[in-house]
Amino acid sequence: MDAVFSNSGEYLMAFGLTIGLFVVSGIASLVLGTLLAVMRVGPVSILNKAAAVYVTLFRNTPLLMIFIFIFIAMPVLGYNFKFVEGVEIAGYNVSAFFFRACLALTLYTSAFVCEAMRSGVNAVPLGQAEAGRAIGLTFAQSMNLVILPQAARAVIPPLTSVLIALAKNTSVAAAFGIAEATATMRSFTNDNADQRIGIFLAFAIGYVVVVEVISLSSYLVERKVKVAR
Amino acid sequence: MTAQGTATVSAGRGEPLVVLSGVQKHFGQLHALKDIDLTVKRGEVVVVIGPSGSGKSTLCRTINRLETIDEGTITLDGKALPQEGKALAALRAEVGMVFQSFNLFAHKTILENVTLGPIKVRGTGRSEAEKRARELLDRVGVGHQAEKYPAQLSGGQQQRVAIARALAMEPKVMLFDEPTSALDPEMIKEVLDVMVDLAEQGMTMIVVTHEMGFARTAAHRVVFMADGAIVEENTPEEFFTNPRSDRAKDFLGKILKH
Numbered sequence: 001m002d003a004v005f006s007n008s009g010e011y012l013m014a015f016g017l018t019i020g021l022f023v024v025s026g027i028a029s030l031v032l033g034t035l036l037a038v039m040r041v042g043p044v045s046i047l048n049k050a051a052a053v054y055v056t057l058f059r060n061t062p063l064l065m066i067f068i069f070i071f072i073a074m075p076v077l078g079y080n081f082k083f084v085e086g087v088e089i090a091g092y093n094v095s096a097f098f099f100r101a102c103l104a105l106t107l108y109t110s111a112f113v114c115e116a117m118r119s120g121v122n123a124v125p126l127g128q129a130e131a132g133r134a135i136g137l138t139f140a141q142s143m144n145l146v147i148l149p150q151a152a153r154a155v156i157p158p159l160t161s162v163l164i165a166l167a168k169n170t171s172v173a174a175a176f177g178i179a180e181a182t183a184t185m186r187s188f189t190n191d192n193a194d195q196r197i198g199i200f201l202a203f204a205i206g207y208v209v210v211v212e213v214i215s216l217s218s219y220l221v222e223r224k225v226k227v228a229r
Numbered sequence: 230m231t232a233q234g235t236a237t238v239s240a241g242r243g244e245p246l247v248v249l250s251g252v253q254k255h256f257g258q259l260h261a262l263k264d265i266d267l268t269v270k271r272g273e274v275v276v277v278i279g280p281s282g283s284g285k286s287t288l289c290r291t292i293n294r295l296e297t298i299d300e301g302t303i304t305l306d307g308k309a310l311p312q313e314g315k316a317l318a319a320l321r322a323e324v325g326m327v328f329q330s331f332n333l334f335a336h337k338t339i340l341e342n343v344t345l346g347p348i349k350v351r352g353t354g355r356s357e358a359e360k361r362a363r364e365l366l367d368r369v370g371v372g373h374q375a376e377k378y379p380a381q382l383s384g385g386q387q388q389r390v391a392i393a394r395a396l397a398m399e400p401k402v403m404l405f406d407e408p409t410s411a412l413d414p415e416m417i418k419e420v421l422d423v424m425v426d427l428a429e430q431g432m433t434m435i436v437v438t439h440e441m442g443f444a445r446t447a448a449h450r451v452v453f454m455a456d457g458a459i460v461e462e463n464t465p466e467e468f469f470t471n472p473r474s475d476r477a478k479d480f481l482g483k484i485l486k487h
Contacts, residue, residue, distance in 0.1 A: 130295055131332035131391075135346035135398055136322025138315060145349065150336050 003192035004202040014184035015206050021098070021170040021180060022210070025105035026163055032106060033113025040114060041121050051114065058111040063172050067104045071176045074100075101173040105166060112162045120155030121147060153225050160218035164211050181206055246271045246433050247292060247402055252301035254287060254457075261287050263458040265301070269402070274434045276444040276465070279454035280480060285437045286329075288454065289406045292435065293324040306401060322350050325395030325403040329410050331387040333379035333394070339366065340375040343394045350398070358397075365393040369423050385416025389423055396427075403427070405436040441484065445469060453477045 004011050039051035058066070074080070084099045124147050132142030174183035185203040189196050247269040254262035261284045269275050277285045290296040292303060294310050294317060303310045305324065311317040333342050343362035347353040353361075366372040369389040371382070379387055388408055395403060405424065409417040421443050428434055428447040438444065444451055444465050451468040453461040455476045461468065472478045 125330075125332075127328060127330050127332035128334065131326075131328065131334065131394075133295065133318070134293060134321055134324075134326040134328075135394065136318050136320075136350040137346070138318045141318075141349055145345065146334055153336070 003188050003195050003199055007188070010184060011202065011206070014179060014181045015210065017098075017178065017180040018167075018170050018182075018206075019210065021101055021105065021173060021178075022163075022167045024098075025102040025109060025170075026166055028102065028106040029109035029113050029162075029166065032110035034117055036110060036114035037117035037121065040118050055111045055114055058107050059115070061108075063104070063108045063169055064175075066108050067101070067172055067176055070100050070104045070107075097176065097178050101170075101176060101178055105169060105173075108169070109162060109166045112165070113159065116158040116162050117151070117155055119158060120151035120153075123154035124150045153222070156218055156222045156225075160215060163214055163218075167210055167214060168207065243273075244271050245269070246273075246306055247435065248302075248304045249288075249292070250302050250304075252288075252291065252303065253299045254284075254291065254296065255299055259457075261457050262291070262298070263456070265459060267452065267459065269433060269435055271401075271433055272431045273449050274428045274432075274436065274447055275450050275452055276448040277435065277437045277452045277454060278439065278441070278444060278480075279460075283454040284457040285454045286406050289404050289435060289437045292402075292404055293321045293326055295326075318350070322346065322398050323401050325398060325400035327388070327391050327395055327403065327405045327408045329407040331379070331384070331391045331411070333387055333390055335379055337378075338375065339371065339377055339379065339382070339390050342379065342390060343397045346394065346398045362393070362397055365396050366390070369393045370419070383416060384412045385419045388412065388416075388420045392420075392423055392427070402433040402435065405434065405438065407437050407439070409438065409440055439484075441469070453480070455480070 036051045036054060039047040040055075042048065081096045081099050081103070084094045085096055087094045128146050128150065129142055132146040133139075137145065170180060171182035173180055174186065179187075181203055185199060188199045188203075192199065245268045247267075249265050249267040252262055252265040253260075263284075265288060267275075267288075277288060279285050287296055291298050292305075294303075305320060308320075311320055333339075334345065337345065340359060340362055343365060344355070344358040347358040347361065348355060363372060363375060366375055369392055371386050371389050371393070374382055374386060374390075379390070382390065392403075392408075408424070409420050412420060417440065421440060424434070424436070424443065425447045436443070436448070448465045451463055451465050452459055453468065453472075453474070453476075461472065461474045461477050463473075468477070469481065472481055
């Protein structure tokens with residue numbers, strides 16, 4: 001493990017990038033996935049179908065294929081996302097590589113977020129919405145005050161699984177020129193072939209820590225909003 | 230009995246409050262409501278009875294448009310039921326509903342269940358809404374449970390809270406959709422007591438139930454439904470002792486035997 005300890009800066013940078021990919025595409029997936037779920041359970045048939053097609057397309061294709069499409073096919077079609085390189089966030093220049101990876105992860109993960117959210121809404125008994133309407137709440141009020149707060153509780157466990165999968169799926173970006181944890185591990189083992197086991201362990205522990213933080217936060221949130229039925 | 234109540238009626242016992250006229254409803258192939266004409270007057274307690282699948286729950290649910298109708302008209306206090314949106318929500322606030330499965334908001338306390346409507350729909354201030362809610366909860370005998378969650382209460386208590394929740398909106402009419410069908414026998418009485426009390430205070434009530442005792446003591450009129458149609462309407466006294474239709478005789482023969 002000496003290679004890791006003596007290059008701890010690089011090790012931390014690598015996981016920083018992994019976490020960066022996770023946080024950016026996680027937030028984007030939650031937003032897009034929730035939007036898709038609302039379209040999916042809403043009363044407008046065309047939006048309903050559009051969201052269903054989206055989910056079918058992105059949930060049923062391998063993540064690697066989506067990456068290949070965005071990194072290799074899209075530039076050929078004229079979409080290389082170079083325009084993001086001018087953007088600077090908190091002193092960091094956004095790289096087109098990072099943007100593309102987040103795009104691929106978001107397209108893929110939001111389909112799963114949509115389905116997790118939908119299962120949450122479906123877990124709320126129909127009678128709850130009827131009772132809300134019966135006391136005169138509008139559709140929006142009964143969604144906001146009755147359905148979604150209860151759906152949120154039902155949605156935490158499946159959503160946690162989706163987010164954990166996302167955290168690990170960021171490793172696919174290693175194959176596309178992004179020096180996140182998995183790519184860095186590979187470069188470490190290339191340079192220090194005699195320390196492979198230690199390097200593997202160090203990086204595995206890094207992933208375990210990241211995922212544990214996610215599941216622990218989910219547990220805390222779940223305990224806070226638990227409701228008896 | 231047809232729509233005689235299109236003129237605005239706003240006061241006075243005995244005036245038509247809920248008027249259904251020529252109401253038709255289909256569930257796919259099933260003709261769930263067949264040409265229903267029914268007028269419920271202010272202060273009247275109407276009990277709807279009939280075998281399972283006769284359309285009595287559906288009838289009850291059309292009155293606040295939880296079920297849409299295919300044909301016919303329904304008016305409440307002289308105004309036709311709005312199609313959708315805010316106007317419909319406003320109408321539903323005027324119609325209290327009590328469900329078979331209580332449907333209390335599981336994530337809210339008993340007190341919050343009762344104050345949600347007044348605060349969000351009527352715009353009542355929180356302290357006033359809570360004061361009124363506690364009065365109502367005391368009235369139905371669950372005042373000491375106000376801070377608990379629905380799952381911590383018995384079925385009978387939950388149903389009484391559901392009645393208080395509906396009453397908090399100060400409705401013009403109360404709909405009861407088999408309010409005691411999910412309850413243990415000993416809890417049925419505590420719910421029926423509250424309903425009898427309500428009836429005695431002059432609330433207009435439409436009650437779908439299998440409780441013949443309630444129909445006998447509290448109802449002004451019994452409506453007997455079978456296969457989606459109203460077969461017979463009469464005073465409880467007359468209906469139970471001297472049913473006219475064969476369908477009603479058959480039904481009463483089956484349920485009154487034990």
